[in-house]
Amino acid sequence: MKLDATTLIDVSDRSDAVRAAAEDLRRDLATVCSDASATRTEASRIVCDCDASLADGMFRVAAGAAELRVSAGDELGFVYGLYHISRELLGVPNLWFWMDWRPGRVGAVEVQDGYAYASKPFAVAERGWFVNDEVLLMGWQLENDPDLPWQMVFEALLRCGGNMVIPGTGNNAAHHACAAAKRGLRIAQHHAEPLGARLFSSAYPELNPSWDEHKDLFIGLWRESIESRRGQHVIWNVGFRGQGDTPFWHSDPSYDTDAKRGALMSEIIGIQRRMVLEADAQARCCVYLYGETLELYRKGVLDLPDDVITIWSDNGFGRMVTRRQNNHNPRIDAMPDPTYQGAQGIYYHASFYDLQAANHITTLPNQPAHIVRELGTVLARGGRDFWIVNSSNVKPHAYYLDLIATLWREGVPARETPTDTDCARNTIDPACQRLVDRHMETFTTTYYGARDAEAVGRAYREYFDAAVPFGARWDEHAAEQYFNHCPRMLITQFMRARGETCEDMLWATGDESFGEQIETVDQIAVRGAERYGALVTRNTLAAGVMDEPAARLFEDSIALHARVYAHCCKGAHLVCKALRRGLDGDWQHAFWYAGLARREYRKARLAMLSREHGVWQGFYANECLTDIAQSAWVISGLMAFLRTMGDGPHFYQWQRDFIYSREEAKITTLLNLENHLTDDELFEAMLVKWEDRIV
Incomplete structure (x- = not known):
């Protein structure tokens, strides 16, 4: 028998749940199968048949001459049976929507004579x-x-x-x-x-x-x-x-x-x-x-x-x-x-x-x-x-x-x-690794395509390998919140009482001095910036030779995550540099490094927004928990604080240092000749002179 856009699905006497699954299957038939077969005189049918002998959630699917029969004992059995047809016969994967999957073929689907499938019990109830x-x-x-x-x-x-x-x-x-x-x-x-x-x-x-x-x-x-x-x-x-x-x-x-x-x-x-x-x-x-x-x-x-x-x-x-x-x-x-x-x-x-x-x-x-x-x-x-x-x-x-x-x-x-x-962190159970490898091959082939599956799988493995530990155990790897919340904690402590240990950071650093806490976070951030930065470079090269749909999904998913880490790790490192300069009373360089840090967090935010397309327009608009945008504006507050400490209360010397000529900067008959620069304008002026000092 053949499944196509004219296939009838008879669920008129079933529950809302079964009817909803049937509507999804009709959509999948229309997506995967050509409507060229609409001239056929007799459409194939999918029917649901109650079988009280089947346990909850269990189903069977069997093909006849022009009929595909789904048997189940309860509504979820029918739901799973209809989705089985979508997945196994039409090729529509479970996470098709969330992974931007598109069918690789368009046309009627042949179901071989005698096709039969019986579901197995779930491992978890x-x-x-x-x-x-x-x-x-x-x-x-x-x-x-x-x-x-x-x-x-x-x-x-x-x-x-x-x-x-x-x-x-x-x-x-x-x-x-x-x-x-x-x-x-x-x-x-x-x-x-x-x-x-x-x-x-x-x-x-x-x-x-x-x-x-x-x-x-x-x-x-x-x-x-x-x-x-x-x-x-x-x-x-x-x-x-x-x-x-x-x-x-x-x-x-x-x-x-x-x-x-x-x-x-x-x-x-x-x-x-x-x-x-x-x-x-x-x-x-x-x-x-x-x-x-x-x-x-x-x-x-x-x-x-x-x-x-x-x-x-x-x-x-x-x-x-x-x-x-x-x-x-x-x-x-x-x-x-x-x-x-x-x-x-x-x-x-x-x-x-x-x-x-x-x-x-x-x-x-x-x-x-x-x-x-x-x-x-x-x-x-x-x-x-x-x-x-x-x-x-x-x-x-x-x-x-x-x-x-x-x-x-x-x-x-x-x-x-x-x-x-x-x-131990590096102790991997071989049987578990084999399951992961099999799943990775299936996952990447399903969603990224057979041609690019190996390259994408390698990028996923390198993503996990790049993770930076913040503790001794295998589950203690720094995720993106570490590189956003920890810098914000350190900034808050610096502005509140920089001579005291940051109590909010004891979980990560132990009872260290504030300066030592900054160093602990910085070491993790530097390692992350190196690892994720190198991974971003490799991912960019890999994406450049992928098929367009695979490249788009790759850049939307694991490559985006690596890019977010690369920017946030570098931003966290630059925050630590700014705070160390601040502890030394080098307010101007502290301001400079803070501005560079803010730029990295803004790049991370833009990286997410750049992957909004099609149905994903606005997806990251309300990213308010890790809140990378907040990291940037907290750093703006730090910059204002640092400028006040180093250039206040009259705020003219830094402006003279960066926008006046060497000769004018030494003459202070008039303290400034233009309106005072905003912090953003001052940082832009710094970029002109100090861009090559970025580390």
């Missing part, structure tokens, strides 16, 4: 994305529709085999939950938002968010949330965090011991669980062992009901240990417990926002083989019931999202090295 820190999606529209990007997120997730989603943060989650549910996705909830309810401080900004003072109001918010989600398939988050993703005792210091904190959290979890089960006896609950919650659990002061899914969390960098919060970094083991009899899962990050060192707009720089090893250990230790992956804005993280989806579908092969995942 509940699997999906947390669309968190979604600021790029908030500032971008498709076809003037701000909700359409979210539909593309949900489609991609379902194509990858996902079945649940946290559809944004706060109001975004509430807004997009109905759309996600209509696509057949189960709704999970943010670890900082118990029962998905409004935060207390949002609902009652004038009140202290204390359980002891306002127990009834908290319960009212939870009841409100339960009622508003009737009819949705929700996996309810139980727990109790403070306002704004912080420990609750920050707002209620009377809970000043671990025992008190654990007792209250245990009490509240019990109350929330009962409320959920009273509304729906079949509902499932989960609790995130995240941050301080895991610490309480490990100390034995937190009691959890047996029927609640325990969700272990990585540190934001792929390692299953507790996350660092400010300067507190206990790295408590967060691997699932193989002796635990209940359901277990993980909250894992392809993207993270910590205002310190994580990745948000670039690909996670840690080695993929380590990530595979870590997730393989999760599976081996029983973490098979629930995986929620922080996908952020999807596009910058397509590679890892695709790799992780492969693992939640297929699992991980047996490892050839010990199960201790806190291994």
Whole structure:
């Protein structure tokens, strides 16, 4: 039989989710197949057939003379079956939209007689994305529709085999939950938002968010949330965090011991669980062992009901240990417990926002083989019931999202090295590396084309090799936030109290003097500037000989990320040079190096904006978390400070030094002959004389 643009898809009596998947398949047929066959007298058909013997999410596809039959026992089985046809028979890959994929052929697709496929069980039961820190999606529209990007997120997730989603943060989650549910996705909830309810401080900004003072109001918010989600398939988050993703005792210091904190959290979890089960006896609950919650659990002061899914969390960098919060970094083991009899899962990050060192707009720089090893250990230790992956804005993280989806579908092969995942940085498990290599070949061939797959794969591997460590462990590599937030911390300390150690930087430097802290950051920045600068040069040469579509995608993806690092690393290095000159009282050169640093951050920002084209127009407009643009304007403030220290209060000497002739500069009958230059104008004048001093 043949599939073409006239193929009929019969889903008239199916759910919204199945009809949405069918519409996607119709679009794919129109895209991949020529409409030249419209003169055919009898179109082929795709029909859906219920088969109660198939488990949830399972499907079969079988071809007849002029009919392709999808059999499934539930709506997600039909959804996956329709996307299987799109992917395996039409060749439309899972992340087609996010990777700007275009079909390499146009025409009818021949399906061989007797074609049959039966799906296999997933390695992970509940699997999906947390669309968190979604600021790029908030500032971008498709076809003037701000909700359409979210539909593309949900489609991609379902194509990858996902079945649940946290559809944004706060109001975004509430807004997009109905759309996600209509696509057949189960709704999970943010670890900082118990029962998905409004935060207390949002609902009652004038009140202290204390359980002891306002127990009834908290319960009212939870009841409100339960009622508003009737009819949705929700996996309810139980727990109790403070306002704004912080420990609750920050707002209620009377809970000043671990025992008190654990007792209250245990009490509240019990109350929330009962409320959920009273509304729906079949509902499932989960609790995130995240941050301080895991610490309480490990100390034995937190009691959890047996029927609640325990969700272990990585540190934001792929390692299953507790996350660092400010300067507190206990790295408590967060691997699932193989002796635990209940359901277990993980909250894992392809993207993270910590205002310190994580990745948000670039690909996670840690080695993929380590990530595979870590997730393989999760599976081996029983973490098979629930995986929620922080996908952020999807596009910058397509590679890892695709790799992780492969693992939640297929699992991980047996490892050839010990199960201790806190291994040396350069210790790579051979079995994990082979999986990574196979996936890399498939990923690059699928999206960049067979001709350029090898060159692109090499660029990805060199990207991971270029990552600069800021600590001793394999997960401690500096991502783009390191080269933006650390310089801003140092600048703030310089302007506030440059004779004192920067407390905000203790996590990265230890208890060093301020000057030594600058040196620590500078060493990492210099190494990064060298590595990423060389990688940008190689990538530019590689792109020059690629086919045009591959070159465009390459420059949009991993090559862009390397370029962002190259500029931000160089900018961080120049900030450190400026601050050292400032500590020496060489204000003029400090100003000069600060201006050069600002220029590098502006180049990084322009590098992102230059990759906005077609549907991606405006994608980076709201880049406000790493916020490279903010790095530039913080440096503008530093420049003003440095000029005040070195040229104030009358602000004439620097102007004379750079725009007056040598003879005029020595004559001070009149201090200046023109309006005072702005900082930008003065820096431009410096460029004229000092451009060759750039290092």
